[in-house]
Amino acid sequence: MADEAKEETPPQEEVPDVEAQDSKPASKPADAATPAAEGGEENCLGGDKVLTPVTMGVLGICGAMVGLYLAAMGIWGGAVVTVAGLVAIIVGGLVSKFQYFDLESLETLRTVHNGLRASVNDFSAENTKLVANNDRLEEEIVPLKECEEKLSAIAEQSGSDVKKLTGLVAENQKTxxxxxxxxxxxxxxxxxxxxxxxxxxxxxxxxxxxxxxxxxxxxxxxxxxxxxxxxxxxxxxxxxxxxxxxxxxxxxxxxxxxxxxxxxxxxxxxxxxxxx
Structure with missing residues (x-):
């Protein structure tokens, strides 16, 4: 049994490979961010699901664990090993389902951030237009104010002229x-x-x-x-x-x-x- 266990030990070397695969995307956040954002946006729009590096890493770990437990169940057998293997298989399946189907259906923080940034950009563009319109209106107000002042002066002068003319008419009538x-x-x-x-x-x-x-x-x-x-x-x-x-x-x-x-x-x- 010991010799068989030594011969079957190579599958354990797959665990570091899986962890290494999970650690590689972490070293490149810029590359991993783009697919995650794209996958989140596609899920929001009801498109096909896209596997992100994080999801692939979690699914790889779960698969490796299931494989190890199956190997352990096949090599050592026993009720304890079998129950532990079944529990691990069920937990791994649930984790995979939750990670792939539930978490992937939710918007990522980057997707929400991108949406807010797009809204901010839209508001900024509208604010720029409003500022430009306000500047244009202020330029148009200047000649209008000058015209208003001239009209006010003419009205005041006309008012005094009318009063003077009324007085002259009354005086002329008396004459x-x-x-x-x-x-x-x-x-x-x-x-x-x-x-x-x-x-x-x-x-x-x-x-x-x-x-x-x-x-x-x-x-x-x-x-x-x-x-x-x-x-x-x-x-x-x-x-x-x-x-x-x-x-x-x-x-x-x-x-x-x-x-x-x-x-x-x-x-x-x-x-x-x-x-x-």
């Missing part, structure tokens, strides 16, 4: 009203003078000839609208000077409607200026 009142008084004075000159015989009544002469003079009065038809109707039964005086006083009587007046002073400033 026109004063000129109109003066024109009415001048018209009354001119009409009184024409009446006194028309009654040459000073009898208080006007003859047809005197009335015709009076009408001609009234037509030539500037800035005065003379209604001949109404004037003639008034003179059909009354030709006394008192009747003419009543017509003249109606010029200043605001209670008399304009449609009933014989003399109406024009409110057009151009006609008043022509008279002057």
């Amino acid at each position: 026109l009203d004063t000129m109109h009142e003066i024109q009415k008084q001048d018209t009354v004075q001119s009409l009184m003078q024409i009446l006194m000159e028309a009654d040459r015989d000073e009898d208080g009544e006007l003859t047809d000839r005197e009335v015709k002469r009076l009408m001609n003079k009234m037509k030539n009065l500037p800035a005065v609208n003379f209604n001949e038809e109404r004037f003639e109707r008034k003179l059909e039964n009354h030709r006394q000077l008192s009747t003419f005086l009543t017509m003249v006083h109606e010029v200043n009587d605001e209670s008399v409607p304009k449609d009933d007046r014989i003399f109406t002073v024009s409110e057009d400033p151009k006609e008043v200026a022509m008279e002057e």
